[in-house]
Structures are given as structure tokens and as C-alpha cells.
Amino acid sequence: MASRPTTEAVQKLIQARSSALEEAFGKIDIEQVMSWQSKDVSFDDVALNKFGMDYCTLKAMFAENFGLMSSLKIIKSTTTGVTPEFVTWEMEIEVSYKQDEPALGIQKGQVTLLKGVAIQWWRWEGEGDKWSGDLSTPSLKGWKVLKENDYFIPVSG
Numbered sequence: 001m002a003s004r005p006t007t008e009a010v011q012k013l014i015q016a017r018s019s020a021l022e023e024a025f026g027k028i029d030i031e032q033v034m035s036w037q038s039k040d041v042s043f044d045d046v047a048l049n050k051f052g053m054d055y056c057t058l059k060a061m062f063a064e065n066f067g068l069m070s071s072l073k074i075i076k077s078t079t080t081g082v083t084p085e086f087v088t089w090e091m092e093i094e095v096s097y098k099q100d101e102p103a104l105g106i107q108k109g110q111v112t113l114l115k116g117v118a119i120q121w122w123r124w125e126g127e128g129d130k131w132s133g134d135l136s137t138p139s140l141k142g143w144k145v146l147k148e149n150d151y152f153i154p155v156s157g
Helices: 007-026 030-034 055-068
Strands: 037-045 050-053 069-083 086-097 111-124 143-155
Touching: 007 030, 007 069, 007 086, 030 055, 037 055, 050 055, 055 069
Parallel strands: 037 143
Antiparallel strands: 037 050, 069 086, 086 111, 111 143
């Protein structure tokens, strides 16, 4: 029976996953972002008033949102957790839009700072009954977001 991962291994896992997600978001890459989502995901975006999104609805929401963006850069990020299964991810995100985003009150061309937090519940969906502690890319990709609640708002000046 595999032993429970060390605190250090869990912290490295949490950091590696958030770094991979940051990269995917920075590329505005829907497929890469969705590769981290469980097919059973339930996703709430409070600022956009979208609740209980499943995998297909979430993918459509990302396609719509990413289609409005000309750039997305995570400028500050702190991920906190003590288990692999539950983390909070505080971020400051700088976004530039190709067209208006009325739900957030943002105009075309405007560079906007979004601040907020993502609360994530993760599930091991990789090979074997549980995560072995391996931090290789194939092992990291065995972790999927099962549930996420996002709370991001535009911040002026």
C-alpha cells in the first residue's frame, strides 16, 4: 500500500498544477485549460452569474470569454492547500478585450485588472487507486478539477 504523500510533495503538486493552469490560461488555450477539468466538473462563476456549469457548458463559456480577449496574463498568484484535493487560488489577472464584455462592464481595448479567488476541489483520475506522489507531467495530468467556484471582479485604478 502506498504511503500518504508528504506535505512537501503535496505543496509541489499544488504548485505544479497551478503553474500548468497559469500557462494554459496565459495562452488563452481552451483545450489545454479543459484538459485539467473532470468530465464530471461542476463550475460556478459568480461574477458572470453562471452556476452549475458542466463540462460542455464550461467549455462553451471559456470559448465565449476567450473569444473576447486579446491577452490574459496572471500577474500575481498564490495557491494554498494542505491536501491535493482542496485548494484556494488567489489571483490578479490582467486582461485586454477585443470587444465589449458587458457582464463585467468592460469596454473594447480596455486593459482590466481582475482580482479574485478560485476555490477548487480536485480528484485523482489517473492510473491506480491514488496518486503515487509522482510529479511527472503524465502523473500531474491524472488530477482533474471536480468542482470550482470562481469569484473574480474588475478592479479600477
